[in-house]
Amino acid sequence: MAEGNWFSRMRDGLRKSSSNLSGGIARIFTGKKIDQDTLEQLEELLITADLGVSTASELVAELARQKTSDPSADGVRDLLAQQIADKLRPVAQDLDWQSEHRPLVVLVVGVNGTGKTTTIAKLASRLSAENKSVLLAAGDTFRAAAIEQLRIWGERLNCPVLTKQPGADPAAVAYEAYEQARATDTDVLLIDTAGRLHNKADLMAQLQKTTKALKKLDPAAPHHTLLVLDATTGQNAHAQVQTFRDLVAVTGLIVTKLDGTARGGVVVALADKFGLPIHAIGVGEAADDLQAFDPDDFGRALLGATG
Ligand SMILES: Nc1nc2c(ncn2[C@@H]2O[C@H](COP(=O)(O)OP(=O)(O)OP(=O)(O)O)[C@@H](O)[C@H]2O)c(=O)[nH]1
Ligand SMILES: [Mg+2]
Numbered sequence: 040m041a042e043g044n045w046f047s048r049m050r051d052g053l054r055k056s057s058s059n060l061s062g063g064i065a066r067i068f069t070g071k072k073i074d075q076d077t078l079e080q081l082e083e084l085l086i087t088a089d090l091g092v093s094t095a096s097e098l099v100a101e102l103a104r105q106k107t108s109d110p111s112a113d114g115v116r117d118l119l120a121q122q123i124a125d126k127l128r129p130v131a132q133d134l135d136w137q138s139e140h141r142p143l144v145v146l147v148v149g150v151n152g153t154g155k156t157t158t159i160a161k162l163a164s165r166l167s168a169e170n171k172s173v174l175l176a177a178g179d180t181f182r183a184a185a186i187e188q189l190r191i192w193g194e195r196l197n198c199p200v201l202t203k204q205p206g207a208d209p210a211a212v213a214y215e216a217y218e219q220a221r222a223t224d225t226d227v228l229l230i231d232t233a234g235r236l237h238n239k240a241d242l243m244a245q246l247q248k249t250t251k252a253l254k255k256l257d258p259a260a261p262h263h264t265l266l267v268l269d270a271t272t273g274q275n276a277h278a279q280v281q282t283f284r285d286l287v288a289v290t291g292l293i294v295t296k297l298d299g300t301a302r303g304g305v306v307v308a309l310a311d312k313f314g315l316p317i318h319a320i321g322v323g324e325a326a327d328d329l330q331a332f333d334p335d336d337f338g339r340a341l342l343g344a345t346g
Pocket of ligand 1: 149150151152153154155156157158179185232233234235295296297298299320321322323324328
């Protein structure tokens with residue numbers, strides 16, 4: 040996808056967040072000097088935009104410290120976009136595929152519908168383009184349609200997919216896929232998981248069983264555990280990160296649907312609170328709609344910059 044195209048998709052996806060923020064800033068900062076009152080209003084605004092209390096207060100304190108020479112709404116917007124980019128920079132980390140682990144085992148987790156299976160397809164597409172061999176494992180055996188969905192992606196992308204019948208043990212799928220990836224000297228194994236289980240205890244037991252099965256083959260596996268978050272869910276993303284971190288050793292995040300009606304503020308709050316790497320973002324449903332997470336672009340899009 041062309042560079043400008045994905046930025047405009049993300050900017051459009053973040054339009055709801057950015058027009059709230061940008062409009063609010065225009066109302067608060069009318070060119071007079073920045074004082075306690077305007078700063079408090081800004082803090083409120085940032086909190087309502089999902090940035091969370093502690094992140095909002097840090098941003099505002101930083102803004103006050105910087106004593107900007109430009110108290111206009113545009114000046115504040117630019118500064119905030121930069122501050123947000125600064126906050127996001129440490130977590131913007133591409134996935135390290137050049138690992139000593141071969142096959143590199145990547146487990147993809149998340150609540151239902153966040154985009155796990157599609158993200159696996161996107162990752163597979165990118166890896167294939169880099170001439171890496173990939174095996175997909177249909178570890179969501181909970182629904183027949185989930186197995187079929189991954190199988191179809193595999194066909195489209197020309198990637199082998201290890202499947203078992205619906206209802207099969209996901210841990211066995213993961214284990215066998217790992218064995219197959221080893222036997223075929225595959226570079227990367229991407230394992231899909233179910234997001235839709237009867238209850239949290241179910242999900243916990245199943246994910247832990249899967250990681251345990253992989254560890255039998257290599258105690259360091261899975262080498263990456265990626266939590267996929269849907270950017271349109273807003274505040275609930277906090278609970279999702281918390282829950283999954285309690286279940287498995289989440290190593291990084293992928294934030295999808297930033298082209299939808301995203302609630303971008305929460306991404307900044309998550310970065311601040313958990314410090315987990317954000318490896319990539321989803322900006323559409325197609326195989327090439329996965330982008331590196333660029334903190335400057337995100338900051339500008341969230342504040343409604345045009346370019
Ligand atoms: N607009 C947009 N849609 C996406 C993106 N990623 C995934 N989707 C769509 O979101 C829907 C759910 O995606 P899946 O990949 O099936 O999600 P999942 O997490 O595997 O879902 P379950 O297996 O049911 O838990 C599909 O319609 C995808 O096409 C994205 O970045 N942008
Ligand atoms: Mg799925």
